[in-house]
Amino acid sequence: MKLQLALDRLKREECFQILEETIDNIDIIEVGTGVIKEYGMSIVKEIKRLYPEKLLLADMKTCDAGHHEALQAFEAGADITTVMGFASDITITEMQNIAERYPKNIMVDLLEINSKKRIMELERLGVGLVSLHVGKDKQSERNFNLELFSLIEGTQLDIAVAGGINIETLQEIAQRRPDIIIVGSAITKAESPKTMAMNMKDVIREFS
Numbered sequence: 001m002k003l004q005l006a007l008d009r010l011k012r013e014e015c016f017q018i019l020e021e022t023i024d025n026i027d028i029i030e031v032g033t034g035v036i037k038e039y040g041m042s043i044v045k046e047i048k049r050l051y052p053e054k055l056l057l058a059d060m061k062t063c064d065a066g067h068h069e070a071l072q073a074f075e076a077g078a079d080i081t082t083v084m085g086f087a088s089d090i091t092i093t094e095m096q097n098i099a100e101r102y103p104k105n106i107m108v109d110l111l112e113i114n115s116k117k118r119i120m121e122l123e124r125l126g127v128g129l130v131s132l133h134v135g136k137d138k139q140s141e142r143n144f145n146l147e148l149f150s151l152i153e154g155t156q157l158d159i160a161v162a163g164g165i166n167i168e169t170l171q172e173i174a175q176r177r178p179d180i181i182i183v184g185s186a187i188t189k190a191e192s193p194k195t196m197a198m199n200m201k202d203v204i205r206e207f208s
Contacts, residue, residue, distance in 0.1 A: 001177060001208045003201050004057065004160065006184035008032025012039055018188050019051065022197035028055040028080075028180065036060065041076040048077030055079045061109060066091035070098035070106070080105045082131070085113040085122065092125055107131050107160060110151065119151055127157070131182070134163025149176055170200055174207040 005026040007015045015035060029051060031044050036058060048056050058078035062069040066083060073081035083095050085108050095106045108122055111133045122130065132148040145163075152159055161173055162182035173181060183200060190196035 001174065001204045002027035002055075002180045003197070003204055004028035004030050004162075004180050004182040005187055005197065006030040006032050006059070006162070006182055007188065008034045008059070008184055010035060010188060012043060014188070015043070015047070016050075018193050019047070021192075021194040022187060023051060023054070025194075025197040025201040026054070028057055030057040030059055030182065031078075032184070033059045033061050041072055044073070044076040044078055057081070057107065062091065062095065063087050064091055066094040067098060070095040074098065074102045074104045078104065080107050080129075082107045082109050084108075085110045085118060085130070089121070089125055092122070092127065096126060105129060109133055110148075113151070116151060119155060119157075123155055123157065129158040129160065129179075131160040131162055131180075132178075133161075146172065146176070167196065167199060167203070170203050171206075174204055177207060 003026050005022060007018065007030060019029065029047060031047060035043060044056065044058050056078050057080040058073040058076065060069050060073055060081050062083040064087065070081055083092055083106055092108065099106050108127050108130045110130050130152065132151065134145055159178040160180035160182055161178045165173060165181060165183050166186040181204060187193050187196045
């Protein structure tokens, strides 16, 4: 299992400070959608330049213009970029084609996808990596919902999980052994991001 740190709703200087503190205990750096919207692809390029050894995900949340947005992400240095599960099959396929050309990877964000039928359609398209995701707004009702795992039962998909995961809920999620656990504010808003990242990585190692 890999630990992915989501840098979102942060100022530029906060992103770099948190990375400096946590880099030894994370596997994937995620440049969040809000950060990309505020600072553009330049921050993706700069983070990749500083940490070339780390996998870098640009959370583009692409809905359309898949060819163009995949090119933007990969040319900026991203190893993975995201596309929404409700996007058209054409958009997803175009992004896969660009990813194969580089070669890089796409992650399909299953935010608000509740249909097993759509999961089967994504598999038939050749999708390999999906994210079971409870969005920020919906976290006011509930954090990550373990019932989401039922969506991907019987599939061969690699799985990332995201949505309000914290040190209290991490162990139960890690027991399901997803491929990637995505953590944002539990680390970025912690009194000591370094300590929290270290503690969360230790939990993940117990089940890896």
